Amino acid sequence: MFYTNDPYFQVTERVIPLPGLESEVQLFHMSDLHLIVTDENSTEEWKAFADKQRAAWQGVRLSFAKLYGDACDEPHLIRPEEAWPKYISLVNEKKPHGLLMTGDMLNDFSTETIHFLGEGVKNVNVPWMWVRGNHEVGNDEAYLPYTGEEPVQVLRFGNLTLLGINNSRKKISRELGEVVKALATKESAAGNIPVLAMHIPIKTAYNTAETAIFDPYFLLGGDDVDEESAEFLAYLQEETCPIAAILCGHVHGHHVSEYAPGKKQICCSSAMVGACALLRFIPA
Helix, strand or coil, rough: CCCCCCCCCCCEEEEEEEEECCCEEEEEEECCCCCCCCCCCCCCCHHHHHHHHHHHHHHHHHHHHHHCCCCCCCHHHCCHHHHHHEEEEEEEEHCCCCEECCCCCCCCHHHHHHHHHHHHHHHCCEEEEECCCCCCCCHHHHHHHHHCCCCCEEEEEECCEEECCCCCCCCCHHHHHHHHHHHHHHHCCCCEEEEEEEEEEEEECCCCCCHHHHCCHHHHHCCCCCCCHHHHHHHCCCCCCCCCHHHHHHHCEEEHHHHHHHEEEEEEEEEHHEEEEEEEEECC
């Protein structure tokens, strides 16, 4: 479905069977585009900072691409602000059921950058969700038109329910955890299948080996996890937890593990090198 002749894109297609799903749901999953935009109204200070950040990311792109086996040659070295319209056009052309952006779409907050992303999502012709990443800090009110005012974003596709949260500070408060639990229980009781979307992936006893390639910076879990986050991670591993899968970003590469028996955690690749995913949720 998502094959394209544009050499920029590197699309991973993954099929996720879900017991109880009534019909196939296709999500276009992207993460970590790291937009940093300047325009004619930008200050000289912001322009200098943006140039410095762009130069720094060139080396980062190469190192992550090498780690995951992604291509990072000339077609993949365009600026993120050049890539963003490409993604929009691809989604509109292929028409998945929805678009999921799991954080760090912005590299740093600026009025210019969030406006540029916002103008883009206005042109996306399918339902979409954007959860914030660790780079998307500052001016919380500016994000509300895109993430909403509720602590948990909700998007339904048939009887699959996407629940989006902000764990960009590498923690999940007890208050947020309780809201997620209540929503997941309510959706499950209505015959829906909850899937959790957030930026930072989790480390549990079930995926310790698979996530060993990552520095602890990239994971929520392990020795540095706070008490309230640990409580939520324990909930996700319970046999009775209705959340059927977790979709993340942050690690800059396509990575799959099981955070609980039979339940997948899927991390999306770095959109800075045209990497993205088509997730096909199908009835088991």
